[in-house]
Amino acid sequence: xxxxxxxxxxxxxxxxxxxxxxxxxxxxxxxxxxxxxxxxxxxxxxxxxxxxxxxxxxxxxxxxxxxxxxxxxxxxxxxxxxxxxxxxxxxxxxxxxxxxxxxxxxxxxxxxxxxxxxxxxxxxxxxxxxxxxxxxxxxxxxxxxxxxxxxxxxxxxxxxxxxxxxxxxxxxxxxxxxxxxxxxxxxxxxxxxxxxxxxxxxxxxxxxxxxxxxxxxxxxxxxxxxxxxxxxxxxxxxxxxxxxxxxxxxxxxxxxxxxxxxxxxxxxxxxxxxxxxxxxxxxxxxxxxxxxxxxxxxxxxxxxxxxxxxxxxxxxxx
Amino acid sequence: xxxxxxxxxxxxxxxxxxxxxxxxxxxxxxxxxxxxxxxxxxxxxxxxxxxxxxxxxxxxxxxxxxxxxxxxxxxxxxxxxxxxxxxxxxxxxxxxxxxxxxxxxxxxxxxxxxxxxxxxxxxxxxxxxxxxxxxxxxxxxxxxxxxxxxxxxxxxxxxxxxxxxxxxxxxxxxxxxxxxxxxxxxxxxxxxxxxxxxxxxxxxxxxxxxxxxxxxxxxxxxxxxxxxxxxxxxxxxxxxxxxxxxxxxxxxxxxxxxxxxxxxxxxxxxxxxxxxxxxxxxxxxxxxxxxxxxxxxxxxxxxxxxxxxxxxxxxxxx
Numbered sequence: 001x002x003x004x005x006x007x008x009x010x011x012x013x014x015x016x017x018x019x020x021x022x023x024x025x026x027x028x029x030x031x032x033x034x035x036x037x038x039x040x041x042x043x044x045x046x047x048x049x050x051x052x053x054x055x056x057x058x059x060x061x062x063x064x065x066x067x068x069x070x071x072x073x074x075x076x077x078x079x080x081x082x083x084x085x086x087x088x089x090x091x092x093x094x095x096x097x098x099x100x101x102x103x104x105x106x107x108x109x110x111x112x113x114x115x116x117x118x119x120x121x122x123x124x125x126x127x128x129x130x131x132x133x134x135x136x137x138x139x140x141x142x143x144x145x146x147x148x149x150x151x152x153x154x155x156x157x158x159x160x161x162x163x164x165x166x167x168x169x170x171x172x173x174x175x176x177x178x179x180x181x182x183x184x185x186x187x188x189x190x191x192x193x194x195x196x197x198x199x200x201x202x203x204x205x206x207x208x209x210x211x212x213x214x215x216x217x218x219x220x221x222x223x224x225x226x227x228x229x230x231x232x233x234x235x236x237x238x239x240x241x242x243x244x245x246x247x248x249x250x251x252x253x254x255x256x257x258x259x260x261x262x263x264x265x266x267x268x269x270x271x272x273x274x275x276x277x278x279x280x281x282x283x284x285x286x287x288x289x290x291x292x293x294x295x296x297x298x299x300x301x302x303x304x305x306x307x308x309x310x311x312x313x314x315x316x317x318x
Numbered sequence: 319x320x321x322x323x324x325x326x327x328x329x330x331x332x333x334x335x336x337x338x339x340x341x342x343x344x345x346x347x348x349x350x351x352x353x354x355x356x357x358x359x360x361x362x363x364x365x366x367x368x369x370x371x372x373x374x375x376x377x378x379x380x381x382x383x384x385x386x387x388x389x390x391x392x393x394x395x396x397x398x399x400x401x402x403x404x405x406x407x408x409x410x411x412x413x414x415x416x417x418x419x420x421x422x423x424x425x426x427x428x429x430x431x432x433x434x435x436x437x438x439x440x441x442x443x444x445x446x447x448x449x450x451x452x453x454x455x456x457x458x459x460x461x462x463x464x465x466x467x468x469x470x471x472x473x474x475x476x477x478x479x480x481x482x483x484x485x486x487x488x489x490x491x492x493x494x495x496x497x498x499x500x501x502x503x504x505x506x507x508x509x510x511x512x513x514x515x516x517x518x519x520x521x522x523x524x525x526x527x528x529x530x531x532x533x534x535x536x537x538x539x540x541x542x543x544x545x546x547x548x549x550x551x552x553x554x555x556x557x558x559x560x561x562x563x564x565x566x567x568x569x570x571x572x573x574x575x576x577x578x579x580x581x582x583x584x585x586x587x588x589x590x591x592x593x594x595x596x597x598x599x600x601x602x603x604x605x606x607x608x609x610x611x612x613x614x615x616x617x618x619x620x621x622x623x624x625x626x627x628x629x630x631x632x633x634x635x636x
Contacts, residue, residue, distance in 0.1 A: 112539075115533055116536040117536060148497075165535070169497065173491045173496060177491055179466075179484075210570055211531060212531065213529060213566065215433055221433075224436060252528055
């Protein structure tokens with residue numbers, strides 16, 4: 001390993017742990033991925049996971065983001081309030097000296113007070129995306145689709161608002177456990193039915209201010225009427241729920257269509273791109289992952305890339 | 319049993335079967351309840367259930383309503399379109415001669431085309447309620463809360479619109495299977511926390527045109543922030559979802575507050591009454607059950623209460 005290695009970044013979530021080794025230019029020179037999310041730690045817990053994932057890497061500072069900073073994580077790092085940017089998030093980082101060979105800083109999540117909402121990890125992705133896509137700094141909606149989709153509003157380079165929509169979790173609940181999924185063929189093997197998805201998106205869009213909560217049952221009614229094939233149900237429902245995210249976003253933005261930047265897995269982002277088109281949005285920017293860049297940006301904003309500013313932040317040692 | 323017995327009514331749903339024996343004045347002179355819903359039939363199926371529940375009762379015409387007329391029921395009776403009233407519903411009844419000693423008529427459900435929606439059984443309750451509460455015939459929203467809550471708009475004595483909201487099912491899914499219910503104490507035993515319920519209703523109300531789908535996660539965020547006790551979560555969530563029903567209803571009615579009539583179990587109707595107050599509604603009329611009256615009204619509209627009109631309806635014998 002060369003002497004110009006400068007930082008280790010950890011994207012440490014609920015179900016996985018990714019580690020990146022950066023050189024002095026912020027380039028990733030090595031990376032590893034393990035299944036050691038905070039709920040799936042190896043014997044020896046957090047310390048053992050850290051040692052193993054950084055084995056043979058030179059001792060240098062570490063910045064970690066994600067659920068590792070939650071109450072169920074290694075060290076609970078208090079949420080930072082809105083508006084937030086790399087500087088304010090870096091100020092909220094806490095230092096953990098639990099491991100002998102490393103200086104570990106854990107990033108905070110973000111909190112919105114009314115309505116109450118929180119995120120952990122996505123803020124780092126957004127900070128990364130802002131560095132990767134400078135044009136998105138002006139006025140952009142960042143969408144991180146998934147189990148708990150996040151929609152964040154960035155204005156002038158700062159995160160000024162965000163919302164969580166339980167789209168992925170709701171989809172799984174309805175398909176697996178509700179009457180809407182009862183008696184469906186094994187859909188896991190089936191391919192994407194675009195027509196059914198778009199139909200669901202349109203149903204959400206056309207629900208106006210009522211929203212889809214009162215339209216979910218139409219899935220069942222359409223099936224009973226022979227107007228929706230059982231094989232179309234999963235993607236129709238996916239379209240309904242993803243469409244609802246866009247409907248809500250437009251209501252929140254008073255109908256103003258802002259530029260979009262999607263951060264997430266490619267197939268999921270394709271669905272969101274398709275939904276965005278139905279609502280009149282321009283084709284969104286898409287990033288598969290931005291936490292690599294986000295961790296580097298946070299380290300930079302915290303002054304952790306130069307020895308001179310090493311002790312300028314008030315970390316705690318629990 | 320007296321000679322003036324005129325009709326047997328069956329309220330035959332998914333999970334239970336209720337039978338009523340009426341005299342010539344429409345008064346119930348005997349009633350029985352069994353757990354033989356269409357998914358829980360005794361050995362011998364529908365015929366055996368009917369014979370048992372009417373055992374020792376004199377042979378007379380029978381009117382049945384509910385899921386017994388569905389595809390999974392005894393005889394699929396096609397849905398009747400909106401607008402609907404006792405006459406049009408009675409016209410849609412089909413006759414089944416499967417049982418030797420009885421002439422059995424099964425009532426249809428109602429269907430709305432756009433957005434697609436269906437009901438079976440609730441239409442009979444609404445017809446009964448209109449007879450019990452004549453003041454509700456002018457312009458009233460009938461609400462039948464439950465697993466799949468029904469909201470029906472009655473104008474000039476006719477059902478002109480209705481919507482299904484999967485409130486009860488969604489509540490159960492979220493509490494039992496989602497992150498919102500994770501780690502809660504055993505709530506089944508706990509009593510109603512009115513404060514938490516009303517807070518949930520207000521959250522739904524104040525979500526405006528966005529709706530609660532993007533607010534569900536706030537349940538989790540409030541818990542994490544220590545602003546919502548774990549013991550308050552179930553009723554907060556109940557308030558969110560029931561509140562959403564009212565929010566949707568007001569959006570549909572363009573903010574016009576119509577008179578309400580609730581039909582359902584007393585404790586549940588109390589929650590809806592409390593929610594209605596938060597939205598500015600007058601105290602709703604409440605009926606615990608109206609199907610007894612509804613079955614009689616349908617029999618009357620079908621001319622089944624007089625021998626002269628016995629064969630005036632075009633029933634089929636499958």
